[in-house]
Amino acid sequence: MQEGLDLMPQIRDKARELLTSGAVDCVIGYERASDGLTARPLFAYEPNDVDKLIFDQTCAHNLARFLVNKRDSTVAIVAKPCDSRAINLLLAEKQIQRERVYVIGVVCPGIVEATWGQIGDKLQARCQLCREHTPLVYDFLVGEPPAEEPPAEPYHDVAEMEAKSAAEKHSFWAEQFARCIRCYACRQACPGCYCTECFAEQLDPLWVGIRIAPMENEVWHIIRAFHLAGRCIACNECERVCPVNIPLSLLNRKLEKDVLELFGFRSGLSAEAVPPLATFKKEERLGMSE
Amino acid sequence: MARIGVFICHCGTNIAGTVDIAEVMAAAEKMPQVVFVDDNKYTCSEPGQASIRDAIIANRLNRVVIGSCSPRMHEMTFRRTVAAAGLNPYLLEIANLREHCSWVHSGDTVAATAKAIELVRMAVAKVSRAEALFPKEIGLTKRALVVGGGVAGIQAALDIADAGYEVVLVEREPSIGGHMAQLDKTFPTLDCSACILTPKMVDVAQHPKITLLTYAEVQKVNGFVGNFEVEILHKAKKVDHSKCTGCGTCWQKCPEKLPSEFDHGLGQRTAIYIPFAQAVPPKPVIDTEHCRYMKYLEFMEQGKEGKKPPQCLICEKLCPTGAIDWEQQDQVSTEQFGAIVVATGYQAFDAAVYGEYGAGRYPDVISGLQLERLMNASGPTSGEVIRPSDGSHPQTVVFVSCVGSRDDQKGRSYCSKVCCMYMAKHAIMLKEHDPEIQSYIFYIDIRAGGKDYEEFAQRAQEEYGALYLRGRVSKIYPQNGKLIVCGEDSLIGRPVEIAADLVVLATGMIPSAGAAEMARRLNISCDSNNFFIEAHPKLRPVETLTDGVFLAGSCIGPRDIPECVAQGSAAAAKVAALFSHDTLTSDPMTATIDAMRCIGCLLCVEACPFNAIDSLVTSDGRTVAGVIESVCEGCGLCVSTCRPGAANLRGFTQQQLLAEVMVL
Numbered sequence: 001m002q003e004g005l006d007l008m009p010q011i012r013d014k015a016r017e018l019l020t021s022g023a024v025d026c027v028i029g030y031e032r033a034s035d036g037l038t039a040r041p042l043f044a045y046e047p048n049d050v051d052k053l054i055f056d057q058t059c060a061h062n063l064a065r066f067l068v069n070k071r072d073s074t075v076a077i078v079a080k081p082c083d084s085r086a087i088n089l090l091l092a093e094k095q096i097q098r099e100r101v102y103v104i105g106v107v108c109p110g111i112v113e114a115t116w117g118q119i120g121d122k123l124q125a126r127c128q129l130c131r132e133h134t135p136l137v138y139d140f141l142v143g144e145p146p147a148e149e150p151p152a153e154p155y156h157d158v159a160e161m162e163a164k165s166a167a168e169k170h171s172f173w174a175e176q177f178a179r180c181i182r183c184y185a186c187r188q189a190c191p192g193c194y195c196t197e198c199f200a201e202q203l204d205p206l207w208v209g210i211r212i213a214p215m216e217n218e219v220w221h222i223i224r225a226f227h228l229a230g231r232c233i234a235c236n237e238c239e240r241v242c243p244v245n246i247p248l249s250l251l252n253r254k255l256e257k258d259v260l261e262l263f264g265f266r267s268g269l270s271a272e273a274v275p276p277l278a279t280f281k282k283e284e285r286l287g288m289s290e
Numbered sequence: 291m292a293r294i295g296v297f298i299c300h301c302g303t304n305i306a307g308t309v310d311i312a313e314v315m316a317a318a319e320k321m322p323q324v325v326f327v328d329d330n331k332y333t334c335s336e337p338g339q340a341s342i343r344d345a346i347i348a349n350r351l352n353r354v355v356i357g358s359c360s361p362r363m364h365e366m367t368f369r370r371t372v373a374a375a376g377l378n379p380y381l382l383e384i385a386n387l388r389e390h391c392s393w394v395h396s397g398d399t400v401a402a403t404a405k406a407i408e409l410v411r412m413a414v415a416k417v418s419r420a421e422a423l424f425p426k427e428i429g430l431t432k433r434a435l436v437v438g439g440g441v442a443g444i445q446a447a448l449d450i451a452d453a454g455y456e457v458v459l460v461e462r463e464p465s466i467g468g469h470m471a472q473l474d475k476t477f478p479t480l481d482c483s484a485c486i487l488t489p490k491m492v493d494v495a496q497h498p499k500i501t502l503l504t505y506a507e508v509q510k511v512n513g514f515v516g517n518f519e520v521e522i523l524h525k526a527k528k529v530d531h532s533k534c535t536g537c538g539t540c541w542q543k544c545p546e547k548l549p550s551e552f553d554h555g556l557g558q559r560t561a562i563y564i565p566f567a568q569a570v571p572p573k574p575v576i577d578t579e580h581c582r583y584m585k586y587l588e589f590m591e592q593g594k595e596g597k598k599p600p601q602c603l604i605c606e607k608l609c610p611t612g613a614i615d616w617e618q619q620d621q622v623s624t625e626q627f628g629a630i631v632v633a634t635g636y637q638a639f640d641a642a643v644y645g646e647y648g649a650g651r652y653p654d655v656i657s658g659l660q661l662e663r664l665m666n667a668s669g670p671t672s673g674e675v676i677r678p679s680d681g682s683h684p685q686t687v688v689f690v691s692c693v694g695s696r697d698d699q700k701g702r703s704y705c706s707k708v709c710c711m712y713m714a715k716h717a718i719m720l721k722e723h724d725p726e727i728q729s730y731i732f733y734i735d736i737r738a739g740g741k742d743y744e745e746f747a748q749r750a751q752e753e754y755g756a757l758y759l760r761g762r763v764s765k766i767y768p769q770n771g772k773l774i775v776c777g778e779d780s781l782i783g784r785p786v787e788i789a790a791d792l793v794v795l796a797t798g799m800i801p802s803a804g805a806a807e808m809a810r811r812l813n814i815s816c817d818s819n820n821f822f823i824e825a826h827p828k829l830r831p832v833e834t835l836t837d838g839v840f841l842a843g844s845c846i847g848p849r850d851i852p853e854c855v856a857q858g859s860a861a862a863a864k865v866a867a868l869f870s871h872d873t874l875t876s877d878p879m880t881a882t883i884d885a886m887r888c889i890g891c892l893l894c895v896e897a898c899p900f901n902a903i904d905s906l907v908t909s910d911g912r913t914v915a916g917v918i919e920s921v922c923e924g925c926g927l928c929v930s931t932c933r934p935g936a937a938n939l940r941g942f943t944q945q946q947l948l949a950e951v952m953v954l
Binding site: 093094095194195196197198199202204205206207277280 | 886887889890891892893894896897899913927931933934935944945948
């Protein structure tokens with residue numbers, strides 16, 4: 001872990017100011033988990049709660065996920081760059097109102113691999129591929145933005161997968177999906193999965209059966225990935241929370257790569273950008289050109 | 291419990307020649323909820339339809355599957371058939387056993403039969419989940435908007451008005467008339483263009499049912515068939531037409547001289563002007579960009595340094611009725627219409643693209659339309675054909691065909707259709723003007739398809755001595771006061787050079803400026819050349835895929851005058867047929883949004899190509915999407931965009947489609 005990362009006082013001061021003045025009803029941030037090492041979400045409603053707030057390289061959760069549940073109140077949120085893209089996504093999809101969210105943006109040093117009671121020193125895979133270290137939307141910025149972003153080539157593992165034959169891909173994913181216990185943690189952690197009635201829970205039509213079986217598992221994962229095509233903001237929370245370690249980022253990032261190549265679009269970079277899969281432009285006709 | 295009847299059509303041997311009908315019927319009998327199976331040699335024939343009606347009644351069928359040709363062919367027919375037996379017409383499903391099966395698998399009976407069975411199985415599964423649908427009645431405004439005042443738009447406006455309906459004709463230029471007003475004579479009869487057009491222009495102005503809005507543009511179109519809401523921009527004329535008598539003093543005395551657009555730069559007009567003598571309305575507008583007083587005002591406003599422009603005001607001082615109105619500003623009005631006829635016409639291809647021909651560089655290289663103005667008695671030379679460079683009378687005139695037509699390299703692969711004919715006309719007319727003139731016409735093919743057209747083109751050669759040279763012109767350059775035209779006579783395989791006095795480029799037709807934006811505003815489609823696309827090139831030539839929007843004339847593609855007039859009348863007939871109803875029936879196969887499932891992301895609003903989805907607030911305060919049923923065309927894009935499955939499409943519900951897939 002990087003030492004000397006002292007963003008805490010600034011975050012606490014700003015949170016205290018917002019709660020004391022009544023500008024917000026709640027500050028969503030991080031506190032130390034009960035293992036004394038890792039971080040967990042904190043909902044601070046009182047100025048007294050503010051001293052629990054922390055920020056360091058264990059603060060993995062994408063807190064933007066909670067914003068849709070707080071629609072009816074005014075909240076402040078501690079947002080890393082990837083979380084800020086989720087905020088933009090939610091704004092673009094009209095799930096939250098900008099004036100009801102105060103964004104305390106944090107310049108992110110990258111989050112380390114950690115499990116309960118154990119912190120590693122390696123950055124998470126998503127952070128090694130990160131292209132934005134400064135939040136894209138914020139009202140108050142904590143930390144010093146880097147002079148320049150590292151050049152990124154984040155799709156080498158996707159390219160490896162693409163190079164495999166259809167049969168190899170199928171057997172790879174069959175093996176992965178076979179482990180799925182359909183706990184839907186991937187969905188619950190995802191800031192883009194906010195439907196009140198998920199297709200997986202609909203009975204009419206019954207898109208996917210509820211039993212845990214290879215076919216149904218596959219349908220769940222493929223539709224989940226497609227519902228995030230052109231929308232996924234690459235926080236990789238789905239993969240982090242998966243209890244059986246299914247490499248969901250491979251699926252998500254394959255679609256992210258396709259959307260980038262086809263439409264030159266990355267989700268969440270601005271609150272105005274409409275996902276390309278919801279629009280149609282004549283020049284996008286694929287395979288229909290001369 | 292559904293009681294499904296399955297009817298398999300032989301379509302003569304079209305289906306039965308490839309598909310084993312007996313086997314399909316045997317399979318259909320075993321399908322769930324199917325209680326009756328029959329076949330017919332021709333189901334669409336009256337006995338075929340009667341057998342379906344009888345079977346519905348005799349067997350108490352409440353769902354019907356017909357295995358036949360494409361639903362695009364006979365769905366409407368068969369809907370009427372089942373409706374005649376008392377069944378809701380939307381409880382019918384067609385399995386396409388012809389286009390999707392027998393025609394594409396001829397020679398493979400086993401596979402085709404297996405596929406036919408699967409198609410019927412899917413149709414049975416789908417129809418079992420079908421729901422009765424009921425069309426809705428919507429009101430309509432019996433008032434038509436015609437966009438574009440060329441001959442097509444004029445004809446459409448007159449015919450709609452004669453049918454008894456109100457018409458608003460919008461023209462962006464200061465006068466109606468379009469290109470036809472610029473022409474001298476018309477092929478193949480050589481009658482005077484103005485003589486046959488101007489009476490129609492006057493009719494438009496005087497017709498009690500027509501409101502003529504010149505110097506106006508359509509800015510925005512909302513709504514749907516029967517209920518369009520159109521924003522019209524009225525450009526400031528700076529002349530109060532209610533006071534102006536069209537006496538002409540102002541444009542005779544205005545000191546600012548400018549090249550006339552109407553005369554394609556060969557003549558001059560003033561800053562306050564009517565584009566041509568027979569203009570309708572015969573009242574001027576002020577070109578605010580070039581008016582001296584407007585320049586003066588601009589100078590004063592910006593507080594510029596230097597010499598002050600003169601305050602002019604000559605028109606205002608001389609106007610006997612005080613019609614000059616400097617206060618007039620651009621205005622926007624919103625009006626209601628039930629139908630729109632688009633007749634925005636064409637513009638001439640800009641020959642400057644062909645650098646080797648020197649248009650724009652050599653004054654004696656002119657376009658076909660410029661020659662029209664030179665030959666026209668009311669043109670800049672009062673009908674005297676002269677060389678623009680020195681005013682002398684040309685003796686040798688060379689025509690170059692297909693300038694901007696049939697040329698892939700210039701991005702215009704289509705034939706402009708009228709050029710062959712107008713070149714022949716020009717050759718004839720020139721000879722009539724001056725028997726000493728010799729015309730040479732470089733051509734690729736002579737395209738003279740049309741009544742009396744071929745005879746006309748022949749006459750140009752045989753009676754009027756026009757020399758036709760088959761080949762392209764490679765280069766034109768000036769030498770000793772002449773233009774040397776280098777080309778090839780491909781029939782004798784030799785290069786030719788002609789020293790011409792005047793060169794006429796037969797420039798083709800391209801869509802008028804702003805056609806693509808107009809298409810976007812109207813929600814209609816353009817082809818790759820930006821010509822508008824008809825609903826069907828043969829069977830629905832003046833309709834578009836947007837209900838209530840019709841097309842006429844050369845905005846669809848190159849057209850000659852008779853075709854433009856015919857299309858103007860055709861579009862008017864379509865409008866009149868639409869207006870003959872007091873209400874419109876809406877297609878019930880529209881999208882629906884389940885407000886409980888809707889999460890209000892409103893991506894469907896973005897996805898909808900018809901602007902048929904709006905946001906609304908539910909009683910519990912949530913913002914959700916809602917379908918405007920009368921606008922919805924039932925394309926289903928919202929359904930595929932909707933993640934929580936809130937959007938659904940009547941007649942093609944997700945439940946129905948999933949049922950189809952699940953039986954495979």
